[in-house]
Amino acid sequence: MRIGVIGYGYWGPNLVRNFAETAGVEVKWCADNRADRLAIVKKRYPSIQVTEDAGQIFDDPDVNAVVIATPVSTHFKLVKQALERGKHVLVEKPMTRSVAEGQELLELAEKKGLVLMVDHTFIYTGAVRKIKEILDGGELGELHYLDSVRINLGLFQSDIDVLWDLAPHDLAILTYLVSAKPKFVSATGSDHTGRGLVDVAYMTVQYADNFLAHFHTNWLSPVKLRQMLIGGSRRMLVYNDMEPSEKVRVYDRGVKVTTEEGIHKTLVDYRTGDMWAPKLELREALGVECEHFLECVRFNKIPWSSAAAGLNVVRLLEGATKSLAKNGTRVAV
Amino acid sequence: MRIGVIGYGYWGPNLVRNFAETAGVEVKWCADNRADRLAIVKKRYPSIQVTEDAGQIFDDPDVNAVVIATPVSTHFKLVKQALERGKHVLVEKPMTRSVAEGQELLELAEKKGLVLMVDHTFIYTGAVRKIKEILDGGELGELHYLDSVRINLGLFQSDIDVLWDLAPHDLAILTYLVSAKPKFVSATGSDHTGRGLVDVAYMTVQYADNFLAHFHTNWLSPVKLRQMLIGGSRRMLVYNDMEPSEKVRVYDRGVKVTTEEGIHKTLVDYRTGDMWAPKLELREALGVECEHFLECVRFNKIPWSSAAAGLNVVRLLEGATKSLAKNGTRVAV
Amino acid sequence: MRIGVIGYGYWGPNLVRNFAETAGVEVKWCADNRADRLAIVKKRYPSIQVTEDAGQIFDDPDVNAVVIATPVSTHFKLVKQALERGKHVLVEKPMTRSVAEGQELLELAEKKGLVLMVDHTFIYTGAVRKIKEILDGGELGELHYLDSVRINLGLFQSDIDVLWDLAPHDLAILTYLVSAKPKFVSATGSDHTGRGLVDVAYMTVQYADNFLAHFHTNWLSPVKLRQMLIGGSRRMLVYNDMEPSEKVRVYDRGVKVTTEEGIHKTLVDYRTGDMWAPKLELREALGVECEHFLECVRFNKIPWSSAAAGLNVVRLLEGATKSLAKNGTRVAV
């Protein structure tokens, strides 16, 4: 199998490195519209062909699949061209700028029988896969809430706000972990650079039952935090990605609600117990993901981070943007 | 000066102990409607008179001031009686259940020329007083946001929700630190015990400029977090109340936004520098507060945590409750 | 049962408070040679008789037991008098200034049939009792080492060095957890105040097998650390007393050593696995200890922190002092 990588900016080098080290695949092309970036590719990987014109890759009948790591505003056009030329696609998150675009790509890929996968890297980490296993095993009981914080002194993006930049990671994890359908999205935020793009933002996702998910994204934080709390009726879980080793901790704590019929009174019992930090698979997530992409292409499988998953993330982001414009009023999704 | 303390539940014992150790004041009475609580008072402080009827304290002409540490639903009635009988009052937070009640008490105290102070304990800590000093000195520059997290596996209250239970601490700090007037409040949350009281809740306070304050309160968290971030244009600050020593950290970090006129482009510069943790006054906050109350009574001063401050907190809570009922739509305050 | 407490300095108030709250015991007397300390006792506990002469307590036939919380140099004389007058004794750690003194007291208590218990508070904490349970259950396998760090910007003592001040806590834990007999002690340290008393000191205790215990004590540390590592062949344990909640963590990690006969080669295998933080009993250790003392007196039981345990601690301290004088050369114990 031969692939071409389009975009050699911040994340592209990681994609090239991981595919280069994956057995059974050859990185044949790398495209970028900046000559200096291509020079770096050439120095590191003399065997890779470089081009400023992604079209050359689409034209190459040897190429089975392309990896698109360009700014989000270009995703729709590039993915569409690739699919139309019969290439399988792995595209950076967020998949597209709108649900309409995402829907069109999803349908095109289905029609063509091609794999369209979104690079939701975090769901390929040992931590998130272990959390999935714990949730699927019912260990947490009924889910009460998911609270996510992803903040740091961030690189301001020129074309997207802090929600579109940081929240896709956590929305992809939410989508991966929780199969229920979200009902409403609301968001508040503030823009301190006068560009019309929020740099501090909060987003709430509501579900039919009382499950609630909340996301804090911030480019103006002095400290870097990457933390997710998941509360269930039986146990609770903390996923702290800044911890060097015990990233996932399961707390045998919970609240039991009972009602004494006779006295029409609600009783709340607390339970505290042991804490447990499972051993996690330490392999680089992107390596796992590259292999998964190959496997999906070869055996025509649906990726964990399928176009449908990517579309779910875009749907929540689009809803958040609408809510921001309506001063935080909730929006049905 | 002689005082009576009404309510010897969770917080009352701390109030009695601190007033008992404050020079120039005598705790003459303690009232509670539970005989077993009064027995404990009697054993620890044989010299304090106990009663199940708070009225006895109001009737005692020897008593100059009363301290009210009963459930919030009783505050209005008890404070009103005390003021009408000419007693100065220190009342637990939140001051009342509604703005209307709070407004009436504030006006009554003014009319009577009595001190009405609210027990916003945190603003008497060395940490918050140091933060106030830093903000007033302009060290952070223009304020961008305040983000507060106060979560733990909490004691479910029977009459109030998690916002009314936990947020008053942080809203009192906000009110103390930031003099600008809030414009809108919105809140989302979820109730997992079927009592109609949210146990996980998020609250946003918006201001005229782009300053934004956000509060996460949660009774269902496996871990206890007490953290506040304050971001400014020049520096940023973290107040972590769980840290045993360096609770306040000032980061010489920031973002500078400039616009290149010629090219109509916004440029964002990052600045990272040293971190600094100032030495904090370690005295117990409640002791500082008790002395402050005495001083206000003696010299007819306006307390730092005045009835007006208490009313500001109630106004934000009332707005949040309205927003919760309207699915998170923002409410003017 | 009626007791007298001798010494109302730093720790005495905690002893009086805990015994006062223990069912089945009355604190009848409190002695201190400072009138101002006795005034404080009188104010807090009007029913307790105070005296500057401990002899009055020994003379009172109503008193069954005495608690001695005076400087260590006075322990021998006071304990001896108490035992000779037929009183059971709970004495502060370290028990005495020398092994000879400790041995004499132990024998005297045995001869008189009285309880002589040493206040090794830490072994009554939920954390250390849980560790004992884990070790006794064989969960760690064969013990390899115990490493203890107890450092902070400390209160310099006028009569003892940092080892005699801080190490008794950890040596008491060692003695409680490990039943094997130590063979050698060595110590190095440094004195920065010119008083002939080390303020930074390291102490090693060697055992017959390859088990090694090491203690770092320091009055000149900018940070407060209270950490103990215990390494075993099957699992390893960290006891961090500064953690607010998960003080004890058990790591399913270890090293397996095998020898391939044919190739005369040692093979070392690593094993990493889950981490587990057991729920701990949260009751105040001193309260548990006071009840234990009463129970030992009533039912003539040997205390967990018996005179023999106290003597073991003094033997290690005496050895360390000798080693310090011999520039760190090891001393048999």
Added chain:
Amino acid sequence: MRIGVIGYGYWGPNLVRNFAETAGVEVKWCADNRADRLAIVKKRYPSIQVTEDAGQIFDDPDVNAVVIATPVSTHFKLVKQALERGKHVLVEKPMTRSVAEGQELLELAEKKGLVLMVDHTFIYTGAVRKIKEILDGGELGELHYLDSVRINLGLFQSDIDVLWDLAPHDLAILTYLVSAKPKFVSATGSDHTGRGLVDVAYMTVQYADNFLAHFHTNWLSPVKLRQMLIGGSRRMLVYNDMEPSEKVRVYDRGVKVTTEEGIHKTLVDYRTGDMWAPKLELREALGVECEHFLECVRFNKIPWSSAAAGLNVVRLLEGATKSLAKNGTRVAV
């Protein structure tokens, strides 16, 4: 300038990568006696010549300098050959297995007028360079102690013990920071694999004044700690290499010792104040070091990590080994 790298095991790849990215130098050769390691070199760097015979590199007149990253037992022979063939040398730490070997190499390099530098990587980190600046500026006052902990579940070495494996890092830092000459070394430790090589070890270095340095090295720790405390008469410093950002913290804390003449009494005053974490240079240490090596070769400068510094480290390690053999009795160095 052209160099050859000998040894492509654990650390060699980092050396090759950093020299490959350093301007003004070409990695011409890489030697290793394992063909599979050389195949990896060839794949990553097609332009580098590979060989199983280091002698080929010494024979190449084009090569100005060699970098030796082989097991320590081979250092002496390889460095000697390189120097004799007129090559400048950068050698892994520890420099040699004995002081005698190190002395011979130091003298040979001087005689030949060649640079002999030891890869004490840590002294090229932003953290250690900042600490050096703080100490040289006298900010800590008179130094009281240095306490180092470097522990983790480690890779057992087949030919050296835990002291020779881990302590060189910290002894190099000590040598870099403190110019005073050490007087005595003592060490205790324990071997749990029956190979005659300690895997847990403690080492004390004593100086003429009361300055004391202590090192805890451990291959059997469940947790990874990399922490150094440096106590001075005016301020104290913590260097925690596991912290992602604020690795160096300076505490304005100290102890002031005075003597009241009249009463022949030593008085100790405590001072606590602010904490300060200076901004650190974030560049990869090895890159800084590679450039420094080039500069020393070009301008005939003495490296920060000179052969003399390397010899100081070996002298302390040799002393520790002797002390271990004498059951911890101190050894003059």
